[in-house]
Amino acid sequence: MKRKLCLVICCLMMTLVMSCFYQESSTEKEGKIVEAQLSQYSKGQPVPAFDWSFERDLVIQLYALRNAKVATHTVWRSDYGMIEGDSPSLGFGIPYDTSLTNPLQLTAKRIKTYGGHRTLEGTVEQQEPNGIFASKNTTATWVMSVDADTSQILPIYVESKVTVYPYPVTVDYENSRVHKAGKASTSLTK
Numbered sequence: 001m002k003r004k005l006c007l008v009i010c011c012l013m014m015t016l017v018m019s020c021f022y023q024e025s026s027t028e029k030e031g032k033i034v035e036a037q038l039s040q041y042s043k044g045q046p047v048p049a050f051d052w053s054f055e056r057d058l059v060i061q062l063y064a065l066r067n068a069k070v071a072t073h074t075v076w077r078s079d080y081g082m083i084e085g086d087s088p089s090l091g092f093g094i095p096y097d098t099s100l101t102n103p104l105q106l107t108a109k110r111i112k113t114y115g116g117h118r119t120l121e122g123t124v125e126q127q128e129p130n131g132i133f134a135s136k137n138t139t140a141t142w143v144m145s146v147d148a149d150t151s152q153i154l155p156i157y158v159e160s161k162v163t164v165y166p167y168p169v170t171v172d173y174e175n176s177r178v179h180k181a182g183k184a185s186t187s188l189t190k
Contacts, residue, residue, distance in 0.1 A: 087145040095135030
């Protein structure tokens with residue numbers, strides 16, 4: 001019994017002595033302050049929750065419009081704002097490095113073992129609702145130009161800044177101006 005009591009007292013004394021030498025780092029102190037502040041914010045100013053989102057609805061409508069076969073007109077400009085070219089087009093332009101398959105591979109950051117099972121941790125991009133992996137690396141664009149004589153779609157690779165209009169336009173190259181020249185196509189066919 002004395003041995004057990006002596007062992008418990010020794011352990012308590014060692015813990016007390018170790019705690020005297022342990023100094024909390026400035027990063028740990030700041031982390032606790034930030035956590036306390038965020039806790040206060042979540043009590044006093046909780047994140048709002050909505051039954052419906054207007055902005056989400058607009059993004060859904062944008063996906064629907066982008067997925068429709070719509071006549072457009074594309075104009076591209078230099079970095080200095082000078083119009084370099086224009087063309088009747090189909091759709092809203094496709095970033096150059098958009099892909100159909102996932103451009104990223106899952107790589108093992110850490111392998112955890114639980115009862116002989118390995119778990120890979122990492123992130124992999126998710127497809128957009130329109131079935132593509134959107135570009136995050138380039139400003140170059142594929143413009144799906146429509147040849148006025150043959151109605152053939154001719155892809156044009158453009159590295160300049162691209163603006164796609166959902167209606168016909170006239171282009172004043174001399175003054176670098178674009179003017180609306182008609183109504184937007186309302187007969188959308190898929």
